[in-house]
Amino acid sequence: xxxxxxxDKCVGCSACLKSCPFGAIEVKDxxxxxxNNCSGCGACADSCKFGAIVVEDNRQAEIxxxxxxDVWVIAEHNEGRLRSVTxxxxxxxxxxxxKLHQDLxxxxxxxxxxxxxxxxxxxxxxxxxxxxxxxxxxxxTGPYTDIISNLIxxxxxxxxxxxxxxxxxDLASRIAARVHTGLTADCTELDINEDGLLAQxxxxxxxxxxxxxxxxxxxxxxxxxRPKVFKPAPRDTSxxxxxxxxxxxxxxxxxxxxxxxVIKEAGxxxxxxxxxxxxxxxRGLGKPENLNLIKELAEALGGAVGASRAIVDAGWAPAxxxxxxTGKTVQPKIYIACGISGAVQHLAxxxxxxxxxxxxxxxxxxxxxxxxxxxVGDLLEILPALTRRLKQTAV
Amino acid sequence: xxxxxxxxxxxxxxxxxxxxxxxxxxxxxxKSIVNPFDANALEAALQLKEAVGGKVTAxxxxxxxxxxxLREAVAMGIDDAVLLSDRAFAGADTLATxxxxxxxxxxxxxxxxxxxxxxxxxxxxxxxxxxxxxxLGIPQVTYAKHMKMDDGMLLVERMLEDGYEVIKxxxxxxxxxxxxxxxxxxxxxxxxxxxxxxxxxxWNAADIGADEKRTGLAGSPTRVxxxxxxxxxxxxxxxxxxxxxxxxxxxxxxxxxxx
Ligand SMILES: Cc1cc2nc3c(=O)[nH]c(=O)nc-3n(C[C@H](O)[C@H](O)[C@H](O)COP(=O)(O)OP(=O)(O)OC[C@H]3O[C@@H](n4cnc5c(N)ncnc54)[C@H](O)[C@@H]3O)c2cc1C
Ligand SMILES: Cc1cc2nc3c(=O)[nH]c(=O)nc-3n(C[C@H](O)[C@H](O)[C@H](O)COP(=O)(O)OP(=O)(O)OC[C@H]3O[C@@H](n4cnc5c(N)ncnc54)[C@H](O)[C@@H]3O)c2cc1C
Numbered sequence: 048x049x050x051x052x053x054x055d056k057c058v059g060c061s062a063c064l065k066s067c068p069f070g071a072i073e074v075k076d077x078x079x080x081x082x083n084n085c086s087g088c089g090a091c092a093d094s095c096k097f098g099a100i101v102v103e104d105n106r107q108a109e110i111x112x113x114x115x116x117d118v119w120v121i122a123e124h125n126e127g128r129l130r131s132v133t134x135x136x137x138x139x140x141x142x143x144x145x146k147l148h149q150d151l152x153x154x155x156x157x158x159x160x161x162x163x164x165x166x167x168x169x170x171x172x173x174x175x176x177x178x179x180x181x182x183x184x185x186x187x188t189g190p191y192t193d194i195i196s197n198l199i200x201x202x203x204x205x206x207x208x209x210x211x212x213x214x215x216x217d218l219a220s221r222i223a224a225r226v227h228t229g230l231t232a233d234c235t236e237l238d239i240n241e242d243g244l245l246a247q248x249x250x251x252x253x254x255x256x257x258x259x260x261x262x263x264x265x266x267x268x269x270x271x272x273r274p275k276v277f278k279p280a281p282r283d284t285s286x287x288x289x290x291x292x293x294x295x296x297x298x299x300x301x302x303x304x305x306x307x308x309v310i311k312e313a314g315x316x317x318x319x320x321x322x323x324x325x326x327x328x329x330r331g332l333g334k335p336e337n338l339n340l341i342k343e344l345a346e347a348l349g350g351a352v353g354a355s356r357a358i359v360d361a362g363w364a365p366a367x368x369x370x371x372x373t374g375k376t377v378q379p380k381i382y383i384a385c386g387i388s389g390a391v392q393h394l395a396x397x398x399x400x401x402x403x404x405x406x407x408x409x410x411x412x413x414x415x416x417x418x419x420x421x422x423v424g425d426l427l428e429i430l431p432a433l434t435r436r437l438k439q440t441a442v
Numbered sequence: 443x444x445x446x447x448x449x450x451x452x453x454x455x456x457x458x459x460x461x462x463x464x465x466x467x468x469x470x471x472x473k474s475i476v477n478p479f480d481a482n483a484l485e486a487a488l489q490l491k492e493a494v495g496g497k498v499t500a501x502x503x504x505x506x507x508x509x510x511x512l513r514e515a516v517a518m519g520i521d522d523a524v525l526l527s528d529r530a531f532a533g534a535d536t537l538a539t540x541x542x543x544x545x546x547x548x549x550x551x552x553x554x555x556x557x558x559x560x561x562x563x564x565x566x567x568x569x570x571x572x573x574x575x576x577x578l579g580i581p582q583v584t585y586a587k588h589m590k591m592d593d594g595m596l597l598v599e600r601m602l603e604d605g606y607e608v609i610k611x612x613x614x615x616x617x618x619x620x621x622x623x624x625x626x627x628x629x630x631x632x633x634x635x636x637x638x639x640x641x642x643x644x645w646n647a648a649d650i651g652a653d654e655k656r657t658g659l660a661g662s663p664t665r666v667x668x669x670x671x672x673x674x675x676x677x678x679x680x681x682x683x684x685x686x687x688x689x690x691x692x693x694x695x696x697x698x699x700x701x
Binding site for chain 1: 506507532533535536540564565566567568569570571572575576577581582583585601604605607610611615622659660662663664666668669670671678679682688689692696699
């Protein structure tokens with residue numbers, strides 16, 4: 048098992064260099080060689096036209112893959128409403144299910160969730176497996192993992208999609224380890240390849256590279272999917288589907304922590320990660336009070352407030368507003384960056400916004416490299432004028 | 443209280459730049475560092491030890507050069523360090539990584555708390571922590587922004603998208619931390635000296651009794667089939683002219699986009 052380069056076949060063309068996420072291939076004296084930071088991931092396998100790279104991979108399926116059918120979406124909800132990522136999963140899940148000629152199903156756990164089960168059907172789920180229990184009212188790793196893992200073992204889905212939220216990432220990785228299958232994190236693109244496998248594409252290295260990942264020999268194929276990437280499934284009240292109550296009994300062995308309290312502290316009442324418009328401020332605001340300029344514009348647009356790490360660290364904005372590699376990843380329709388220089392760690396959290404607008408007084412600020420629209424100028428002047436102008440349009 | 447901290451060596455992605463013409467990663471001169479969230483995990487462990495006493499052990503799985511980050515951890519003040527290193531561990535996805543680390547942790551034995559980072563800044567999956575907890579059969583609390591011992595139980599604030607949860611759990615438990623939890627300390631001079639001399643345990647697959655079918659590429663259900671760099675937009679439309687005019691144009695653009 049491992050990656051080898053066959054010296055007699057290598058022509059030193061360097062085509063493989065690009066394929067390595069670790070920069071672990073070196074071409075010296077017209078021969079490629081592996082450096083000691085090679086992780087053996089095999090990403091270089093297909094890059095060599097001369098067959099000089101051998102990825103010895105004698106893995107094979109130990110289960111009958113044909114038994115596994117259907118695309119499952121694990122529904123996430125908050126205060127009695129489905130999270131928008133769930134509808135997005137149904138939208139994308141529908142396409143995958145159609146390509147595979149399989150059914151789209153949803154899993155819903157909670158308490159008093161009957162209405163949401165119907166909503167899932169209106170958004171395309173053919174079957175909704177539903178587990179109702181007071182102890183499921185709030186998400187908890189232990190019981191949710193037990194119930195969903197049992198369902199997976201019983202019904203054998205082909206694909207399981209989960210939102211890449213704090214809840215979804217916590218749950219998905221635990222389930223994948225329990226049912227012993229692969230899990231691709233934070234996908235931004237999904238497709239069915241020519242072999243009928245789920246091709247999962249995701250950013251890594253803080254958004255600097257994209258990787259496409261398969262799970263060839265294990266089932267289900269599991270992926271967490273970044274919110275705000277896919278279009279939500281349209282609502283259609285004429286859709287029909289079945290609601291199937293499932294065993295929700297929690298056995299005594301279930302690993303339970305005590306959930307004492309859930310505290311909400313969302314500023315502006317808009318969830319940053321789900322907002323369609325984000326107005327974000329950076330050190331260019333000059334002083335903490337000027338965050339109000341950001342808040343006012345966000346309010347005028349019905350958007351959420353984002354912040355660079357610089358102003359979070361300075362205490363001008365609470366940490367839950369931080370966008371970037373060590374903050375939140377957002378993918379709104381419009382991202383307005385005000386007085387933010389555009390450090391790569393900030394870009395990691397917002398560069399896939401549909402439209403990026405940058406306001407910065409420095410014409411060479413790196414933020415303009417990713418922006419679709421830019422204004423070079425003083426935000427103290429521009430923001431109030433823009434807010435005023437947009438409020439006029441609103442009336 | 444015995445605490446084990448999982449730390450990973452990562453390239454400093456801050457330094458990673460994209461070559462403007464070839465559109466590939468430039469890695470020359472990119473340093474290897476302790477995953478930033480794992481530095482927070484080390485700090486959290488040291489603070490708990492200072493509060494209630496005990497021992498802190500750091501563990502990493504990686505190639506032989508990963509020993510550098512263990513020395514950094516020793517310099518910060520931890521007591522013991524273990525490197526899991528074997529050709530058979532190469533190419534591991536998160537399932538195989540979690541299995542290997544869990545086997546290493548079992549071999550260390552007596553533990554009350556395992557702390558890791560929220561995610562690694564290269565792989566970015568946030569999957570290894572929960573994977574370890576599952577293999578060890580212990581509960582997990584992810585995205586911790588605050589924790590303390592309270593009457594033999596661990597009290598944790600777990601970050602949510604729009605707030606946080608307060609969770610009380612018995613030990614042993616696995617916790618992953620976000621950067622808001624603390625400010626990692628700098629190594630002391632004494633620590634740096636200690637780190638140089640410290641004997642670091644190195645275990646291979648046989649030492650930890652790992653089944654080679656479950657480690658490395660062999661034990662990994664996922665397979666990376668291609669890598670590419672995302673296309674970045676490089677041509678912004680600059681709205682020029684007097685501020686009033688630029689604002690007017692921008693307002694029109696926003697109104698149009700926001701329908
Ligand atoms: C491991 C690591 C993780 C990190 N994670 C994150 C993260 O998650 N998120 C994040 O944001 N950062 C992160 N950073 C920090 C990042 O590298 C930058 O330091 C930070 O993003 C800079 O914030 P800024 O753009 O607000 O400040 P600056 O870089 O100081 O930029 C301020 C900008 O404002 C402009 N300006 C000044 N005055 C005005 C004015 N009156 N009108 C208009 N423009 C003006 C300036 O021209 C400048 O471009 C991380 C760093 C590290 C090392
Ligand atoms: C481009 C690319 C994409 C990838 N995508 C996936 C994917 O989608 N799914 C998948 O299963 N694998 C994936 N992998 C493989 C994955 O990066 C490795 O398995 C890696 O060893 C662990 O994952 P991570 O870096 O995401 O760690 P995370 O799960 O993000 O790390 C969380 C915490 O676990 C601990 N930890 C992680 N690794 C170690 C270690 N080696 N030693 C000690 N502690 C550690 C640390 O405390 C860390 O803070 C990918 C690899 C590449 C190169």
